[in-house]
Amino acid sequence: MTKLPDTFLRNMERLLRDEYPAFLASYAMPREQGVRANGLKLSAETFARMSPFPLEPIRWTADGFYTPERERPGKHPYYHAGLYYIQEPSAMAPVEWLDVRPGDKVLDLCAAPGGKSTQIAAKLQGRGLLVTNDNQPDRVKALAKNIERYGATNAIVLNETPERLAPRMPQFFDKILVDAPCSGEGMFRKDDDMAKAWDEEAPRRYAAMQRGILARAADMLAPGGRLVYSTCTFSPEENEEVVASLLRDRSDFRVVPIPAERGFAHGRPDWIGADAGCGERCPDLAGTARLWPHRLRGEGHFIAVLEREAAVEGREAALAIAAEPAAEREPSGERPSRHAGKGGRAGQRDGDRGRTGGAPKPSGRGTSPGTTDPAPFIAFAAEQLTVPLPGTVDVLRDFVYLVPDGAPGLDGLKAVRPGWFVGTIRGGRFEPSHALAMGLSRDADSVRSVSFAVGDADAIRYLKGETLQLPDDRLRRSGPDVPAKGYCLICVDGYPLGWAKWQNGMLKNEYPPGWRWA
Ligand SMILES: C[S@@+](CC[C@H](N)C(=O)[O-])C[C@H]1O[C@@H](n2cnc3c(N)ncnc32)[C@H](O)[C@@H]1O
Numbered sequence: 265m266t267k268l269p270d271t272f273l274r275n276m277e278r279l280l281r282d283e284y285p286a287f288l289a290s291y292a293m294p295r296e297q298g299v300r301a302n303g304l305k306l307s308a309e310t311f312a313r314m315s316p317f318p319l320e321p322i323r324w325t326a327d328g329f330y331t332p333e334r335e336r337p338g339k340h341p342y343y344h345a346g347l348y349y350i351q352e353p354s355a356m357a358p359v360e361w362l363d364v365r366p367g368d369k370v371l372d373l374c375a376a377p378g379g380k381s382t383q384i385a386a387k388l389q390g391r392g393l394l395v396t397n398d399n400q401p402d403r404v405k406a407l408a409k410n411i412e413r414y415g416a417t418n419a420i421v422l423n424e425t426p427e428r429l430a431p432r433m434p435q436f437f438d439k440i441l442v443d444a445p446c447s448g449e450g451m452f453r454k455d456d457d458m459a460k461a462w463d464e465e466a467p468r469r470y471a472a473m474q475r476g477i478l479a480r481a482a483d484m485l486a487p488g489g490r491l492v493y494s495t496c497t498f499s500p501e502e503n504e505e506v507v508a509s510l511l512r513d514r515s516d517f518r519v520v521p522i523p524a525e526r527g528f529a530h531g532r533p534d535w536i537g538a539d540a541g542c543g544e545r546c547p548d549l550a551g552t553a554r555l556w557p558h559r560l561r562g563e564g565h566f567i568a569v570l571e572r573e574a575a576v577e578g579r580e581a582a583l584a585i586a587a588e589p590a591a592e593r594e595p596s597g598e599r600p601s602r603h604a605g606k607g608g609r610a611g612q613r614d615g616d617r618g619r620t621g622g623a624p625k626p627s628g629r630g631t632s633p634g635t636t637d638p639a640p641f642i643a644f645a646a647e648q649l650t651v652p653l654p655g656t657v658d659v660l661r662d663f664v665y666l667v668p669d670g671a672p673g674l675d676g677l678k679a680v681r682p683g684w685f686v687g688t689i690r691g692g693r694f695e696p697s698h699a700l701a702m703g704l705s706r707d708a709d710s711v712r713s714v715s716f717a718v719g720d721a722d723a724i725r726y727l728k729g730e731t732l733q734l735p736d737d738r739l740r741r742s743g744p745d746v747p748a749k750g751y752c753l754i755c756v757d758g759y760p761l762g763w764a765k766w767q768n769g770m771l772k773n774e775y776p777p778g779w780r781w782a
Pocket of ligand 1: 355373374375376377378379380381397398399400403424425426443444445446477
């Protein structure tokens with residue numbers, strides 16, 4: 265059992281009183297492991313049918329499942345295909361309250377390693393914009409990798425501070441998630457190192473940081489927009505008090521109550537002092553949610569849903585939309601195509617997409633003197649792919665990106681991915697990126713493909729980076745005119761894993777070294 269800091273235990277005993285023994289006993293219970301089906305690639309029902317390990321539904325996330333702790337979901341070809349994300353079950357809750365809809369402009373301000381960003385990307389279904397940011401350069405690399413494995417095609421990955429972002433994007437986003445850095449008390453059962461790193465000043469230190477991050481996030485939220493503030497800690501200083509500081513400073517923000525159901529408990533305004541400054545609005549903090557490890561199957565979390573008042577002329581319209589039943593706004597039972605046009609709904613089967621449209625639009629920037637001509641990419645897309653790609657082509661040095669529609673200007677900001685990184689132009693030739701393969705839906709999206717069955721040892725050999733020799737009839741071509749030689753999309757059960765080059769029955773492996781099966 266985790267060794268818990270004495271001061272932490274005393275604090276919890278003081279706060280929880282009669283509930284404290286049950287809370288303490290939860291540390292002797294096994295920690296929970298979860299996976300979330302990738303709604304960009306398949307439905308939760310399809311995933312549940314094909315899952316290689318036992319699944320049990322999580323009560324607050326339709327796409328989320330518990331998996332037994334003995335399973336190693338990170339060691340499976342479907343993981344490399346991005347069919348699911350491994351995520352602690354309670355951590356799946358905040359995004360459920362962000363109410364993301366296809367077409368929204370969403371900011372995930374403290375995003376690495378990307379669990380919640382990938383969940384947001386699935387809810388956007390390729391429409392609208394996800395700006396995902398983390399201020400730590402080392403962590404932002406993992407964020408970019410997870411976004412790419414997940415196949416998000418409308419994301420921008422930034423490595424910025426909230427202070428630099430806020431003046432550049434005032435009132436820009438419809439939805440913002442602040443999954444704040446915190447003292448991590450809710451993770452002590454899962455991660456011994458967090459318990460070891462904790463000290464009694466940690467909550468106060470983090471609270472100061474959280475108040476600043478939340479205030480800058482509020483500046484970037486459009487009138488009528490929604491902001492979710494979450495932490496994985498118990499201390500009231502980092503939870504109710506931080507939200508109280510926003511209510512004190514911003515009369516245009518209000519708490520949207522989260523019902524105490526599915527094991528969620530109410531927030532605790534009674535745990536913060538009168539000097540929190542939220543005055544008569546303090547009782548509203550009971551509408552925030554606390555996820556306790558002794559009340560549900562997951563680690564400790566806090567969630568606050570905040571809405572910014574709509575601009576006066578937009579208020580009536582916003583209220584009318586809010587009053588509509590959700591089912592009337594976004595019909596369920598089918599997955600909209602990720603790449604259909606605005607409001608378009610195409611494919612009805614998992615991962616299907618609109619099959620009409622044209623080549624990507626050049627931005628003009630890539631064709632200006634001194635920068636690389638995007639023509640090799642345009643030619644590659646026309647010859648190699650059977651589906652249209654979204655966004656606007658931008659070439660920065662030799663790297664080709666598809667910038668999502670509605671993206672803000674990024675000049676002067678540290679953009680790790682200013683859009684979907686689709687490949688590199690070297691010596692006038694286009695080399696497709698791994699991210700391009702992962703953003704495709706199925707084997708049929710490429711004119712040439714090889715799909716391995718999940719149990720086929722060649723799938724693992726491909727993931728290990730080996731060169732493979734296959735009979736010609738294993739190569740699927742979209743038509744008789746497609747030459748055998750060239751880039752070939754490698755898949756598992758039809759879901760893309762990466763690229764190889766086919767030549768005379770040899771598959772020259774293009775699986776990136778940093779992604780290989782170890
Ligand atoms: C709780 S973690 C986020 C987890 C992430 N949302 C997920 O679901 O995978 C908090 C993150 O905030 C980042 N962070 C810390 N201070 C920050 C700041 N001032 N601005 C932006 N990000 C910050 C940390 O690097 C860390 O990755």
